[in-house]
Amino acid sequence: MSSSGGMDRRGFLQGLLRSAAAAAAGGAVWGGFVATTKHAPLALRPPGALAGDAFLSTCIRCGTCVEACPYGTLSLATPGEAAAAGTPVFTPRDVPCHLCQDVPCTVACPTGALARSAVSDETGALDVDRARMGLAVLDRDHCLAAWGLRCDACYRACPLIDKAIVIEHSRNERTGRHAVLMPVVQDDHCTGCGLCERACVTEKASIRVLPRDVVQGRVGDDYVRGWDAEDEGRIDPATPVGSEQGNALDWLNDGEVDHD
Amino acid sequence: MTSLAIGKYVVLRRFVQLGALVLLFGGRAFGWTILRGDLSHSQLLGVVPLSDPFATAQLLAAGGSLGADVLIGAVVVLAVYALLGGRTFCAWVCPLNLVTDLANRLRGDEDPQTPSGRSIRFWALGLSLVLSALTGVAAFEAVSPIGMLHRGLIFGMGAGWFFVAAVFLFDWAVRRNGFCGHLCPLGAFHSLVGRFGLLRVRHVHMNCTDCGLCVRVCPEHQVLELVGKASGSVLDSQCTNCGRCIDVCDDQALRFDFRRNALSIRTGGS
Numbered sequence: 001m002s003s004s005g006g007m008d009r010r011g012f013l014q015g016l017l018r019s020a021a022a023a024a025a026g027g028a029v030w031g032g033f034v035a036t037t038k039h040a041p042l043a044l045r046p047p048g049a050l051a052g053d054a055f056l057s058t059c060i061r062c063g064t065c066v067e068a069c070p071y072g073t074l075s076l077a078t079p080g081e082a083a084a085a086g087t088p089v090f091t092p093r094d095v096p097c098h099l100c101q102d103v104p105c106t107v108a109c110p111t112g113a114l115a116r117s118a119v120s121d122e123t124g125a126l127d128v129d130r131a132r133m134g135l136a137v138l139d140r141d142h143c144l145a146a147w148g149l150r151c152d153a154c155y156r157a158c159p160l161i162d163k164a165i166v167i168e169h170s171r172n173e174r175t176g177r178h179a180v181l182m183p184v185v186q187d188d189h190c191t192g193c194g195l196c197e198r199a200c201v202t203e204k205a206s207i208r209v210l211p212r213d214v215v216q217g218r219v220g221d222d223y224v225r226g227w228d229a230e231d232e233g234r235i236d237p238a239t240p241v242g243s244e245q246g247n248a249l250d251w252l253n254d255g256e257v258d259h260d
Numbered sequence: 261m262t263s264l265a266i267g268k269y270v271v272l273r274r275f276v277q278l279g280a281l282v283l284l285f286g287g288r289a290f291g292w293t294i295l296r297g298d299l300s301h302s303q304l305l306g307v308v309p310l311s312d313p314f315a316t317a318q319l320l321a322a323g324g325s326l327g328a329d330v331l332i333g334a335v336v337v338l339a340v341y342a343l344l345g346g347r348t349f350c351a352w353v354c355p356l357n358l359v360t361d362l363a364n365r366l367r368g369d370e371d372p373q374t375p376s377g378r379s380i381r382f383w384a385l386g387l388s389l390v391l392s393a394l395t396g397v398a399a400f401e402a403v404s405p406i407g408m409l410h411r412g413l414i415f416g417m418g419a420g421w422f423f424v425a426a427v428f429l430f431d432w433a434v435r436r437n438g439f440c441g442h443l444c445p446l447g448a449f450h451s452l453v454g455r456f457g458l459l460r461v462r463h464v465h466m467n468c469t470d471c472g473l474c475v476r477v478c479p480e481h482q483v484l485e486l487v488g489k490a491s492g493s494v495l496d497s498q499c500t501n502c503g504r505c506i507d508v509c510d511d512q513a514l515r516f517d518f519r520r521n522a523l524s525i526r527t528g529g530s
């Protein structure tokens with residue numbers, strides 16, 4: 001009797017172990033698939049969206065933002081689209097974001113995946129111009145203005161005209177007697193709404209909104225704008241590498257550096 | 261032999277299931293304000309938040325810092341299902357139930373199998389939370405054919421049909437009640453939530469003729485083990501409160517009633 005009890009226990013443990021192994025195998029496949037759904041570098045999110053991973057761990061995929069949008073800009077990504085299924089995205093060339101002053105999509109979000117604070121000023125009042133959905137990027141090779149033609153469709157469409165897109169004048173070297181009126185995107189004002197992309201007259205838009213992460217570089221700690229007092233502030237009173245003593249001047253003067 | 265007459269509870273269930281979808285679709289398409297959102301989260305009459313507590317749990321496991329609306333909504337929904345009991349969501353609300361019921365119907369009648377593989381769903385439930393924590397994404401929501409279906413019907417389907425078709429084919433060709441009865445972690449979650457719920461199927465042994473129709477028609481036939489043996493409530497929380505057994509019973513031996521504790525099964529009169 002006691003031995004059969006032992007067998008039962010062993011059988012039970014074996015069964016449990018086998019189930020756990022099966023679960024781990026299934027989990028590996030499942031987890032692998034889930035991880036691939038995270039990879040959607042070109043997805044454009046609604047205003048106020050948390051950055052990348054934080055957005056995905058907060059959005060419950062309810063579509064409340066989609067229903068709140070009065071322009072039909074937003075849609076929930078369907079399985080097979082290049083964003084996690086059920087999360088909100090928009091395609092500016094189809095319907096851009098019209099930057100509603102009351103930001104209904106963000107205000108409606110029940111989870112905070114669209115954060116009100118990201119589209120509010122310091123006093124907490126809504127300011128949709130602070131949205132950073134993406135960044136407009138201009139393809140000079142296919143821009144009519146760059147060819148020397150008079151096109152300023154994107155500039156005129158920009159809700160932050162003369163801030164997010166400005167016109168720069170230069171000499172048209174091809175004709176020698178005309179000007180080029182070139183639209184130029186200002187990174188620190190562009191909201192990524194995509195009205196410019198929608199307005200672009202070329203067959204395929206020559207100004208397009210891409211996620212900021214994709215477009216923008218990062219200088220890192222090695223370079224500082226010495227002429228900018230605020231940027232200068234990034235430098236701590238310099239402490240030399242490998243030395244815990246004093247400041248940089250002392251280090252230069254104390255003879256460790258070979259002055260020959 | 262399943263009776264061809266359409267039962268009362270199946271009509272009621274379809275009414276509730278489709279009603280929820282119609283209201284949500286109307287919210288999306290016509291701006292109705294009765295119920296807006298989808299089954300993951302919605303607003304009832306623009307005031308009461310309703311959230312899928314399992315999706316909420318996954319997001320919390322994934323490390324999301326969630327807003328109050330979603331958390332309150334999850335508590336509201338949890339309370340409702342905990343009070344009702346069993347897997348009421350599965351039979352009365354889940355849109356995938358329409359698909360799996362169709363697959364079941366096409367399969368025709370079979371003798372009940374000995375239950376096996378029915379614990380996989382609890383492994384899937386655990387994995388949903390573990391994988392959410394590991395990937396930072398609500399893991400079941402990322403693959404859920406339920407989500408694909410209700411979200412698809414409301415917001416556009418895309419390739420979501422593949423997920424729904426996979427479940428249909430699995431249930432139809434591979435395993436009876438294969439998805440809902442074996443794999444689905446949301447069902448497992450609801451069976452835990454509804455463990456102590458109040459609304460249960462009551463068996464009256466005195467009226468039972470032991471015809472076995474109820475057991476044959478039950479998608480979780482193991483929950484009806486008391487039938488023909490003793491009076492009392494079906495206490496197993498895998499019961500979806502679907503009422504098929506009641507619809508099919510010709511002898512008034514089954515009905516919905518308030519829960520009676522386990523003691524009455526043993527002592528209940530026959």
